[in-house]
Amino acid sequence: MAGEKKGFIGEFKEFITKGNVMDMAVGVIIGGAFQKIITSLVDDIIMPIISVITGGIDFTNWFVALDGGKYATLAQAQEMGAATLNYGTFITVVINFLLMAIVVFFLVRTMNRLRDKLSKKEEEAPKPVKICPYCKSEINKDATKCPHCTSAL
Template structure:
C-alpha cells in the first residue's frame, strides 16, 4: 500500500503536472510552427526555386538524370537527397527563431514585474564600526 501512496504522491507533485502541461503545450506549439513552415514559408521559398519543392532537391551519384526522387528510388539509383537536409535546417532555424521570439517577450514581461523599487539600504559595516568606536570614546 505504501508503494501506491508514494506513486500517487509522485504523480500529483507539482513538478510532474508542470512537465505534463509543458509537453502538451509543446505538442500544440509544434503543430503551429510546423504549419507556419509548411504552409507559409516553404511556398515562398518554393517561388524562389521556380516552384520546386525543397524536399525534391537531390543529386544523382551514379550519373543518371532522374526526374524526381521517387523515380530515382524506383530505379534503385544512388542519390544524395540534400533537399531533405535543407528542409530540416530551415525547420530548425524557423523553430529556433519562434522560440527565441517568444522567450524574449516572456523575459520582457518578467523584467517589468521585477522593476520594483529597492528597499532603502542600511549603514555599511564600516559605518557601524565607526559609530561603535565613537560611542566607546565618549565613555
C-alpha cells in the same frame, strides 16, 4: 529508517507524484502543438516565399539516387525502390529548426520583457514598513513580532 534505500518502485512513485512531472507533461503536449504551428508556418508561408525568392527551387526534390539511376523527382525514385540520400529534405528540416528556434527566442524574449515590466511595477509600489525599535530592521508595518530579532512589538 531514514537511511534506508528506496527501491526502484519507491523512487518511481516519488518521481511520478511530484508536481514537476505534470508540468513536464503539459510542456510536452503544448510543445507538440507548437511544433505543428511552426511546421505549418515553414511549409505553408516561409518556404513558398523562399521558393519565389530563389526562383522556384523545391528543396524536396534535391536528392541523390544511390543506385546511380536518374529520376525526375524523389517520389519517382522512391516508387522505383531506389535508395536515396535526401539532402533537400534535410535542408528543409534544418530551416524548420532554425525558424522554430527564432520563434521560441522571440516568444521567450517577449515574455521576459513583460515579466520584467510587471516586476518593476511591483517593486515601485511602496511597501508599508516600520523600523523595529530593538534591532532597527525594516519590518512590515502590521507586524506584531520582529522577524529579525523576534521581539514583541
